[in-house]
Amino acid sequence: MDNRLHGLRITNQRAVLYDYLTHQSLPKTPEEIFEELPTGSMDLSTVYRTLDTFFKVHVIQKSYIQNKVYYHLTTDEHKHYLVCIDCHEMSEIDVCPFHEFESKIQKDNDFLVTYHPVELYGYCKKCKSNHQESPSTP
Template structure:
């Protein structure tokens, strides 16, 4: 049990045990640039760290989500659950529908809306999901047809 236990303090702070699997999952999530499905994580875990059960992956991720260590969301097109580390930094991705590249942006336009809604209809926003599609610098010149991501 080398330096894997660098997550131990983090986990103990949340009142849960530090285990081999939990450390491995945290490590893997830390390496992941984008949200992953449970199965993607499961497969990678099987490859690098001996055996783990899929139900353990789900249970661990849900535990982490309940502690706000990870953020669980659902993929727009097929509804599969996605998990990513909660860096407590707020950011969104924009997807280029030409080359499928994901680009991170720090801009978030929800701030004002939050206050507006609170005043208008007394609604407390606790979270949101924003997905933006379009063409990146490189792809716009090819003018590929967009998918069914219209509106706007």
């Protein structure tokens, strides 16, 4: 038995989508996923529906990045992302700014935290030079 799909019946389309997601290092929007899947494997509404099903059983997680929904597989070492507000390039960071606080927050609020999508916004290496005039420096 394959328990990666958390008890879901494994259909062809679920297998295709799951396989695709295991090969992505960055979160993807449903539209991106649809475009990058092999042509004819499923239509966009099936992508939406399957992502929704995966999300409900915690196979994948959602991030809201600049008002768009991105999906990525649930992993043990979760990632956070840097998002360039100029060219929209995303890159991942290994450090988790919440790690130390999470258990305290859980205890103090009697709340079980299951995940915390966190993105940091700014300018990437390429775009930084166009925005170098920092107003705070004298």
